[in-house]
Amino acid sequence: MKRKPLSGSLTRRDFVRASGLAVSVMAGTATTAKAQVASAPPTPVAQATSTGAAFRHPLLTPAAKFEDVSRGNPKPHTLTGDALVQARLTPDTWRMEIMVDPFTSDLVKEPASLEKEFTLDAGNALDLPTLMELGKKHSVRFLKAMQCLNIAAPLGQGLWEGVPLRDVLRLCGNLKNVRRIYYWGFHNNNPKQIFQSSLSYTQVMETPPGELPAFLAYRLNGEPIPLERGGPVRMVIPWAHGFKSIKWLQRMVVTNDFKANDTYANQNNDPESHLKTAAYMDAAPAKFASGQPVHLEGLAIVGLSGLKRVESWLHPVEAGAKPVVQDDETYRAAQWTECALEAPPADWSQILPAGISSKTVLGFDPATGQPAAWPMRYSMVNWSATLRDLKPGTYEFRARAVDLNDFAQPEPRPVPKTGKNAVQMHRFEVT
Numbered sequence: 301m302k303r304k305p306l307s308g309s310l311t312r313r314d315f316v317r318a319s320g321l322a323v324s325v326m327a328g329t330a331t332t333a334k335a336q337v338a339s340a341p342p343t344p345v346a347q348a349t350s351t352g353a354a355f356r357h358p359l360l361t362p363a364a365k366f367e368d369v370s371r372g373n374p375k376p377h378t379l380t381g382d383a384l385v386q387a388r389l390t391p392d393t394w395r396m397e398i399m400v401d402p403f404t405s406d407l408v409k410e411p412a413s414l415e416k417e418f419t420l421d422a423g424n425a426l427d428l429p430t431l432m433e434l435g436k437k438h439s440v441r442f443l444k445a446m447q448c449l450n451i452a453a454p455l456g457q458g459l460w461e462g463v464p465l466r467d468v469l470r471l472c473g474n475l476k477n478v479r480r481i482y483y484w485g486f487h488n489n490n491p492k493q494i495f496q497s498s499l500s501y502t503q504v505m506e507t508p509p510g511e512l513p514a515f516l517a518y519r520l521n522g523e524p525i526p527l528e529r530g531g532p533v534r535m536v537i538p539w540a541h542g543f544k545s546i547k548w549l550q551r552m553v554v555t556n557d558f559k560a561n562d563t564y565a566n567q568n569n570d571p572e573s574h575l576k577t578a579a580y581m582d583a584a585p586a587k588f589a590s591g592q593p594v595h596l597e598g599l600a601i602v603g604l605s606g607l608k609r610v611e612s613w614l615h616p617v618e619a620g621a622k623p624v625v626q627d628d629e630t631y632r633a634a635q636w637t638e639c640a641l642e643a644p645p646a647d648w649s650q651i652l653p654a655g656i657s658s659k660t661v662l663g664f665d666p667a668t669g670q671p672a673a674w675p676m677r678y679s680m681v682n683w684s685a686t687l688r689d690l691k692p693g694t695y696e697f698r699a700r701a702v703d704l705n706d707f708a709q710p711e712p713r714p715v716p717k718t719g720k721n722a723v724q725m726h727r728f729e730v731t
Contacts, residue, residue, distance in 0.1 A: 356582070357599055357682055359443070359651050361456030363526050369448050369455065369542065370528070371495050372487045376548050377528040384527075387486050389548060391524065394532040395425035396516075398472055401482065401555035412556040415473025426471075428532055431463055431516060438467040442512050442538065442662040445601055445680035449541035449569055452720040453580050454599050454680045459652060459661070460536050462517035466505045469554075475501075477556040483535060485548035497544045497562045498571070499537070501554075512538035512662055512678065516549065522653025538678045539574050539604055541719055570718040575678055577603035577703040578710070578721035579610045587729045590692050596726065597684040598699060600641075602675045605712075606704035610683040611636040615696045623725060624696060636708075639699065642682040644674045690730045697726045 370377060376389060385393050398418040402411045418425050445457040469475065481504055484496035499514055507513040517536040518525060525531030530547025537544035543564040565571035581598040588594045600610050613634045615624060624630050645651050648658035648669060658669040663676050675681040683699065700709040700723045710721045 356597060357680075359457065359645070360459055360521055360653075363458070363520050363523070363529050366446065366456035366458070366529060367453075368528060369451065370547065372493055374488070376486050376488070377526075387548075388550065389486060389527060389532065391428050391532050394428050394550075395420060396431075396533065396550050396552065397425050398469070398552045398554075401553045401557065403555050403557045405557075408556050408558070410477045410556060412478045412554045413474075413476045414554060415475075417472070426468070428518065431468070431518060431533065434467060434471075435461075435463045435518070438463050440464060440513065440515055440662055441656070441660060443676060443679045444512075444536065444538050445575075445678065446542050446545065447575060447601055447719075449543055449564065449573060449719050450716075452722065452724070454601055455542065457680050458520045459522065459656070460515075460517045461519035461522075462515045462533075462536065464507070464513040464515045465499075465535075466507070466513060468516055469504065472554075475554060478554045479558050480555050480560070481552060482555055482561050483546055483549060483552040485530070485534070485546045486550050487548075495543075495546065495563050497535070497546050497564070498560050499544070510662075510672075514538075522656055541573060541575060543569075568717060570715075573713075573718040574604040575601055576709075576713060576719045576721045577601065577605050577607050577701045577707075578719075579683060579699045579701040579724075581699055581724045581726055584726050585728065587731055588690070590690070590730050594687040594690060594728070594730070595684065596687070596697055596699070597682065598724075599680045600675070600683050600701050602677050602679050602681065603703070604677065605707065606673070606677055607675045607681070608702045608704050608706070610639045610641055610699055610701050611708075612639050612685045612697060612699045613637070614687060615698075617694050617696055617727075619694045619729070621694075623727070626723065634698075636700070637685075639683045639685045641675070644671050692730050694727065694729050697728065698723050 376387065379387055379389065384390055388395050396418070397420060398414070400412055400414050400417060404411050439461060441459060441461045443457060444460055446455040447453070448455065465481070478501050480498050480500055482496060482498045484494050487493040487495055504514055514535070514537050516533055518531070518533050520526070520529055525534060533549050535544070535546045535549050543562065560571040562571040579598060579600045581596065584596050600607055613636050615630070615634070617624070652658060652661070658664045659666045663672055664670060665672055685699070702708045705712070709723055713719070
């Protein structure tokens, strides 16, 4: 799937004007063009970001602007009328079962158990009013970017709100011999279409204080989650790729089985992969006029290991030459230059939905309403580079992220089955 740039409200000219830091590159005859930071002082961060309109990609992606990778035939969000009611995908008809898996084996002698199950047959399956009532005491909110493990681009970022899964499971009373929680959503009542995922009991119940928990979400950007985004209720796993954040959530099973049952695991993917720290490039022109600045930009995903910086490398090449590969001497000798990175808004009331204070969002200081760290983990952030005074010729431009452990993309996990994070390249010509 090719990435389409996420929609924003600004023109490219507006973005260039508002960017505070430019990377100035003088391209000569050297194998690697050396970059210099522009001498002009940066635009004050508060002024550039206080309205949330200084960057190409908004910090909150409108629900309708998320890129969609829904599964199913037909896709559940296309159902209408009675079919939607029968599928229990309206706010009034949504129900979720919490049940016990009787699994035992030669190695697993005792099954899991719950003090109380919630089932359709018993008439007590969890409904939306009950979940939202639980949310009055336990609700959480936070910013999270969604990304598919097998797509090299963010899908969008939202302010998600709901109830931690641990608090939902506490409704079941005593749990015994539970090692994993299996869960899945509606997929046409067709066993061949079921898309499922799982978490360990520890991941669900023992979130460190201040960290982001696995939770059942019922709001996106302050509004009920639209059907296309997985509503009325979906799972959201902050640290994981999208295959863990199951849409149209309807059934949960506790088990003493120690094995992951994720659909993605059965497709040769790593079912425990965290979001990777990585930079991704927006589409850009193939040609630029000589004497004009070349502006390139994109988004960085902030994974478990955080983000220290995004950096770029500009390399002049012969027209028609094969791209430089990561393992050759030229790449290893590359000199990378720091890119401009989006700063936190000074006034989050201009970013968040009306009536929601940043002081109530996880990851923000409850006293100041500012992020405890920036960029925030599991979020996405804009980056940009402006290249000036380029001589006519052909160039390769690359951008990569460096995490807080000083690993440069694609390290420390370059295996595609843990998430696509290859360093992207854009070749262009200055004429």
